[in-house]
Amino acid sequence: MKGVLATDKRGVRELGAEDLVGWDEVTQGVVLNSFDLEVENPALVPPEERPYSDFNSYTATVASWRVIKPVYNRDICIDCQNCWVWCPDTSIISRDKQMLGIDYDHCKGCGVCVEVCPTNPKSLLMFAEAEDPDAALSQWPEKKKKEKK
Amino acid sequence: MAITSVKNLKEFSTANERFEGAHLLCPGCAHSMIVRELMNATDDNLVIATNTGCLEVSTAVYPYTSWDTSWIHIGFENAATAASGAEAMYKARKRKGTLKDPDAPVKFVAFGGDGSTYDIGFQWLSGAVERGHDFTYICLDNENYANTGGQRSSATPVGAHTSTAQAGRVSYGKKQKKKDMVAIMAAHGAPYVAQLAPNKWKSMAKGFQKALETEGPCFINTVSACTTEWKFDPKDTIHITDLATDSLMFPIYEIINGRELNILYRPKNVIPVEEYLAAQGRYKHLFKPENRHVIEQIQKDVDEFWEYLQRREEAKV
Numbered sequence: 001m002k003g004v005l006a007t008d009k010r011g012v013r014e015l016g017a018e019d020l021v022g023w024d025e026v027t028q029g030v031v032l033n034s035f036d037l038e039v040e041n042p043a044l045v046p047p048e049e050r051p052y053s054d055f056n057s058y059t060a061t062v063a064s065w066r067v068i069k070p071v072y073n074r075d076i077c078i079d080c081q082n083c084w085v086w087c088p089d090t091s092i093i094s095r096d097k098q099m100l101g102i103d104y105d106h107c108k109g110c111g112v113c114v115e116v117c118p119t120n121p122k123s124l125l126m127f128a129e130a131e132d133p134d135a136a137l138s139q140w141p142e143k144k145k146k147e148k149k
Numbered sequence: 150m151a152i153t154s155v156k157n158l159k160e161f162s163t164a165n166e167r168f169e170g171a172h173l174l175c176p177g178c179a180h181s182m183i184v185r186e187l188m189n190a191t192d193d194n195l196v197i198a199t200n201t202g203c204l205e206v207s208t209a210v211y212p213y214t215s216w217d218t219s220w221i222h223i224g225f226e227n228a229a230t231a232a233s234g235a236e237a238m239y240k241a242r243k244r245k246g247t248l249k250d251p252d253a254p255v256k257f258v259a260f261g262g263d264g265s266t267y268d269i270g271f272q273w274l275s276g277a278v279e280r281g282h283d284f285t286y287i288c289l290d291n292e293n294y295a296n297t298g299g300q301r302s303s304a305t306p307v308g309a310h311t312s313t314a315q316a317g318r319v320s321y322g323k324k325q326k327k328k329d330m331v332a333i334m335a336a337h338g339a340p341y342v343a344q345l346a347p348n349k350w351k352s353m354a355k356g357f358q359k360a361l362e363t364e365g366p367c368f369i370n371t372v373s374a375c376t377t378e379w380k381f382d383p384k385d386t387i388h389i390t391d392l393a394t395d396s397l398m399f400p401i402y403e404i405i406n407g408r409e410l411n412i413l414y415r416p417k418n419v420i421p422v423e424e425y426l427a428a429q430g431r432y433k434h435l436f437k438p439e440n441r442h443v444i445e446q447i448q449k450d451v452d453e454f455w456e457y458l459q460r461r462e463e464a465k466v
Contacts, residue, residue, distance in 0.1 A: 032214040041253070042167050042217040043151075043192040050217070057213040060171040081158040085350050086387055088181040090170040097159040106170025110177035110376075111384030 066109035068126045071136040076123035083113035151192035155354040164189035167217040173207040177383025179373040182347045190357045193254040198231035202262030203296045226270035228259035233282035256361045257284035263304035264294040278337045278366040285360040285367045291375035299378040303328045308443045309431045316434040334368035335404040341367040343403035348390040352413045372399045380430025392425040397455045410461045422448050
């Protein structure tokens, strides 16, 4: 069961062998609590302050799915939040109308954020997973001039 | 009801996410964009039921859940029934005074794919809407049974290649037309019925808020581009959805009280459906000379339907 979804990045609880049953022994109907404590309305609590339980997929990671990753360039970003609204994996971290960065534990590297980025040059670009972020930032392309018609 | 401001994206982005990452949907799947948008559009407590489908199997893989709200899954067909049952129980307990916090606003939402909405769960959805429960049903329409390997559903459009309506020497893919689910639900007399697309995030968020606010059963059909079965690159999900709405394959409109039809998005430049079809692998075979007539037929159908929508909007019937 070790590593059902996850690498060891965000402290995934390893379910001990004594907790596990085979697929044909599982009781029908399972309740998984998203939080360890009672949260009255999660919509009013920012993610940082939520008491996530080990059953919440927030504590898991899908980082191993990626072969390419988006790298974020703060200097060009205009905080339009296009990447935030269209990220399918809740991996764009935005607080107080500002884009803060990418959640690499949950990003699957689909590249939607790069496609919808409106700046010139783009403030998000895809690089190889192994690429160092600083090295990636140093190869950022120059602003493209509009071709005169 | 507490709604999140959707005046602009910056304000919308202050919503606290309640749909967590590390679910197992394909990279670039539009399902999660739509679900996130619904959950960010409101601050109210949500009770969500989900039909079996990609969304359900990917967001509740034991021992994980991706939902920070109350969430239930029972069977392939009965999210509408589960949501209406929860809603009826909520009302009964409110009446009896046994709720812990009777004033907290709660909204009931059901999600289903097109297989469970158009085909398998159709009767159950119809029943729940007829009973008039106060819930919102959202169909994530990716035009096939993507969870089980891309079989045809009654939402699959003409000419698409699926694993049970294959294109080859004798066939050009699915031959039957797509069912007009929006019209069927409007005919139930549902107070709010709409077809929305995630690339037009504002009309989508507003539509969701309207549906949640409206008392009674509401139905929303959303276009969910499927990278795996429509066969395009994961990064192009929004681009493909743009093509779908701009070519009018998926017009965006709402029907209020089963009568009043409003078109919510009119593309400035309507593109030929050919562009939309060419961008996807599932229509590849239509570009062979012997199948060109299918593209012409699709274009004709799309034009006729758009004409019909405009006439209905004008006539207000």
